[in-house]
Amino acid sequence: MSRAATAPTAVFAALADDTRWAILARLGEAPASASALAREFPVSRQAIVKHLEVLRGAGLVEAETRGRELVHRALGGRLSDLARDLDRIAAAWDRRLDDLKRLAEDGG
Amino acid sequence: MSRAATAPTAVFAALADDTRWAILARLGEAPASASALAREFPVSRQAIVKHLEVLRGAGLVEAETRGRELVHRALGGRLSDLARDLDRIAAAWDRRLDDLKRLAEDGG
DNA sequence: GTTTTGCGCAACCCCTGAGTTGCAAGAACG
DNA sequence: CGTTCTTGCAACTCAGGGGTTGCGCAAAAC
Known part of the structure; x- marks a missing residue:
């Protein structure tokens, strides 16, 4: 890691x-x-x-x-490594976005 | 597509x-x-x-x-799309490389 | 052995892009 | 209303990178 x-x-x-x-x-x-x-x-x-x-x-x-x-x-190695990283990063962004929206709805 | x-x-x-x-x-x-x-x-x-x-x-x-x-x-959307594309491209490269090596070994 | 052919180094041009500063305008809040 | 905060536009600087040409050299090819 x-x-x-x-x-x-x-x-x-x-x-x-x-x-x-x-x-x-x-x-x-x-x-x-x-x-x-x-x-x-x-x-x-x-x-x-x-x-x-x-x-x-x-x-x-x-x-x-x-x-x-x-x-x-x-x-191809370096490229597929990069692909994996990007996928994880993208998922993290969307997850955090969802968390924020959920907080806003629960809080409102 | x-x-x-x-x-x-x-x-x-x-x-x-x-x-x-x-x-x-x-x-x-x-x-x-x-x-x-x-x-x-x-x-x-x-x-x-x-x-x-x-x-x-x-x-x-x-x-x-x-x-x-x-x-x-x-x-995250654009990024995960990109990740998918990169993974496919990388796989194609390695596959072609293998094909070439196989041809070389069979041919020699 | 001479002629390709391919590689490496170096100097140079030029345009893009990252960054800056300065200023005008518009919404929020006192 | 005046102040403050944020945004938007414009002009400018400056380094880096993509591209070129020219030359010398070594290894194949003939």
């Missing part, structure tokens, strides 16, 4: 960009290298590289050297 | 800021007005207002006029 369920803003920041999300989704279909992605996306290879670094930093992507290429693949 | 499970980057962007997340978490505990939040957080009221607008735009917060105050409260 030592996971940081308090402020997952770092992962959110990694997911908050459209290009980056597109790259991630693409890697979710099949692994690819930066150069390969640069051929598929309308941005430079360097832009792709930066995005991949961010994604790797957030634990959403893993890289492996294969030949002279650096192949990246999407990891 | 018309929900945009493809690119939830808008909601992510709303959640990607530490201050904004803190405000949202605070609203999850109990509703509050912008001025009230400005007294609790080390930023100006205007900054709070901007954050609240972003959160409202993302469907994470709802506002209601109460007396002369505008009271905001956190909504």
Whole structure:
């Protein structure tokens, strides 16, 4: 229970960009290298590289050297962890909201 | 099935800021007005207002006029929807990864 | 061995967004 | 009515991040 369920803003920041999300989704279909992605996306290879670094930093992507290429693949683990946290947080909000409403009705 | 499970980057962007997340978490505990939040957080009221607008735009917060105050409260709905989507996406990634590995082993 | 092809580093541009201050207006309460 | 509290709009600053280009280098490919 030592996971940081308090402020997952770092992962959110990694997911908050459209290009980056597109790259991630693409890697979710099949692994690819930066150069390969640069051929598929309308941005430079360097832009792709930066995005991949961010994604790797957030634990959403893993890289492996294969030949002279650096192949990246999407990891579901971090994302499903996040999903679990978000669900718990959302439930807590709604529960507290209900408590407040109940108090107001009982008290009025 | 018309929900945009493809690119939830808008909601992510709303959640990607530490201050904004803190405000949202605070609203999850109990509703509050912008001025009230400005007294609790080390930023100006205007900054709070901007954050609240972003959160409202993302469907994470709802506002209601109460007396002369505008009271905001956190909504869990959007967040749990997002959690569901993320979980499905993560599962798809891992499934595809397994398929690829299986193919590689069978093929080799 | 020469020519691709892919990666890494660095410098640079530019726009967005977080934050600030200042001021005007309107509802609550004395 | 006057004061106070809260809200809203506007202009401004400033750092960070997405994107680009250029160059050098190493590993494959031929």
